[in-house]
Amino acid sequence: MEIRKNAAAGTLESSDIFICVEPYDQLSVQIQSVVQEQYMEAIHHTVFQVLEEFGVKSGKIRVNDRGALDCVIRARMETAIRRGGSR
Amino acid sequence: MxxxxxxxxxxxxxxxxxxxxxxxxxxxxxxxxxxxxxxxxxxxxxxxxxxxxxxxxxxxxxxxxxxxxxxxxxxxxxxxxxxxxxxxxxxxxxxxxxxxxxxxxxxxxxxxxxxxxxxxxxxxxxxxxxxxxxxxxxxxxxxxxxxxxxxxxxxxxxxxxxxxxxxxxxxxxxxxxxxxxxxxxxxxxxxxxxxxxxxxxxxxxxxxxxxxxxxxxxxxxxxxxxxxxxxxFSPAPEEIQYARDVVEAIEEGKRQGKGAVSLRGKMIDAPIVKRAMQILDMERQMMGGDFQ
CATH class of the missing domain: 3.20.20.60 (Phosphoenolpyruvate-binding domains)
Known part of the structure; x- marks a missing residue:
């Protein structure tokens, strides 16, 4: 899937995560999290796993995590990619 | 359920x-x-x-x-x-x-x-x-x-x-x-x-x-x-006790070969037994019985 337009998903509420995607000529991922000291590696892993699952090879991805569980990160990533992408 | x-x-x-x-x-x-x-x-x-x-x-x-x-x-x-x-x-x-x-x-x-x-x-x-x-x-x-x-x-x-x-x-x-x-x-x-x-x-x-x-x-x-x-929506303790008494009275009646059974001066008929069984079933679920 290719990111064709700007899109966002999620919120900045506790236990949620806010994801922005926009078209870009290469893949750029920025992650910040309120629990980055403890879980940055796991969040990073999940974000890249979802990008791979959807075949996203380029785009600017900005992630602002408010302590979301893995299943929430996956859901918000998928929503943002579907909203901004096309096959 | x-x-x-x-x-x-x-x-x-x-x-x-x-x-x-x-x-x-x-x-x-x-x-x-x-x-x-x-x-x-x-x-x-x-x-x-x-x-x-x-x-x-x-x-x-x-x-x-x-x-x-x-x-x-x-x-x-x-x-x-x-x-x-x-x-x-x-x-x-x-x-x-x-x-x-x-x-x-x-x-x-x-x-x-x-x-x-x-x-x-x-x-x-x-x-x-x-x-x-x-x-x-x-x-x-x-x-x-x-x-x-x-x-x-x-x-x-x-x-x-x-x-x-x-x-x-x-x-x-x-x-x-x-x-x-x-x-x-x-x-x-x-x-x-x-x-x-x-x-x-x-x-x-x-x-x-x-x-x-x-x-x-x-x-x-x-x-x-x-x-x-x-x-x-949970049965009260007295409802549960009454239901147990109903079931016990019915079983005792069967043992004694009685066709009609009474409890506390009242005849126990089929609807009362059915209600008692429902209450005991709820009690069982509330006590952690099978969830489904």
Whole structure:
């Protein structure tokens, strides 16, 4: 899937995560999290796993995590990619 | 299946969805309808699907309220959640038996495609229109998946062109009609939520009224209401003791070869025994008996 337009998903509420995607000529991922000291590696892993699952090879991805569980990160990533992408 | 309380949780609120099963309700309802803004429907169904897939509640039953059949959303709702095997689907604004058949047929298609047993997810129709109330029996008997009837008072009063009050006179007929229709099909009926989160006395009164009319449980929109509603719909200790005494008296009568048995000066007939068995069954479930 290719990111064709700007899109966002999620919120900045506790236990949620806010994801922005926009078209870009290469893949750029920025992650910040309120629990980055403890879980940055796991969040990073999940974000890249979802990008791979959807075949996203380029785009600017900005992630602002408010302590979301893995299943929430996956859901918000998928929503943002579907909203901004096309096959 | 004991459903004293059924707690509505907004389908797009992760902090509520992931903690749903620790709030004490017998069932939680992940809401994809009214609690979700129109432009967030896609996000909510993906979030609910993932919650079911990776973080499925284990301490209570899961119900998904899907969007009404006159929208574009209900099919997509089912496509996302059915493969994750929720316990029940709650179609909003069920208006007739055909509505239930349409939902059930589509559920079967998805189940077949997903390779899961057809019929493994039930249906709990949400009756919240005047047409739905008048066709309650048709809805309850429309399909073997139907697990009960659920009354929605807010939309119903709008459809009735009247004001929703705490006393609930305006929905008295609908409540009775829903209970009769469900019971006629051997099913349970569940009452509409009490929407004033702060009025705990009003909640008790409304729950007691619902129980007295024959409802088996009630929806709640706040975790704060769970404990109170659970208490109202649970048998009291004296009811449990009386039920045990009834069963014991019946068994003693059988041992003695008696055709008629009395307890505390009153004859015990079949309905009393049936009610006693229902109360003991509820007690067993409350004590952590089999969940399903």
């Amino acid at each position: 004991m459903r004293r309380t059924m707690l509505f949780l907004p389908g797009n609120a992760p902090n509520m969805l992931i903690n749903g099963d620790v709030l004490g309700a017998d069932s939680i309802i992940f809401d994809l309808e009214d609690a979700v803004a129109p432009d967030e429907k896609d996000a909510a169904r993906i979030l609910v699907r993932n919650t079911l897939k990776y973080q499925k509640p284990t301490a209570c039953e899961t119900i998904i309220r899907i969007n009404p059949l006159d929208t574009q959303e209900w099919r997509a709702d089912l496509e996302e959640v059915i493969p994750c095997r929720p316990d029940l689907i709650m179609p909003a604004k069920a208006g007739c038996g055909q509505d239930i058949k349409v939902v059930a047929d589509y559920m079967a298609q998805i189940e077949e495609q997903a390779g899961i047993q057809v019929g493994s997810t039930g249906i709990l129709p949400l009756v919240e229109t005047v047409l739905g109330v008048e066709k309650a029996f048709e809805i309850a008997s429309a399909h073997r998946r139907v697990a009960g009837l659920f009354l929605g008072g807010e939309d119903l009063t709008a459809d009735l062109h009247c004001k929703r009050t705490k006393e609930g006179q305006e929905i008295f007929y609908a409540r009775s009609r829903i209970v009769c229709a469900a019971r006629a099909c051997g099913l349970d009926a569940y009452d509409t939520p009490f929407t004033d989160v702060e009025d705990m006395q009003g909640l008790v009164k409304d729950s007691q009224l619902a129980r007295s009319l024959g409802f088996s449980g009630k929806a709640v929109i706040s975790p704060r209401h769970v404990e109170t509603v659970n208490a109202v």
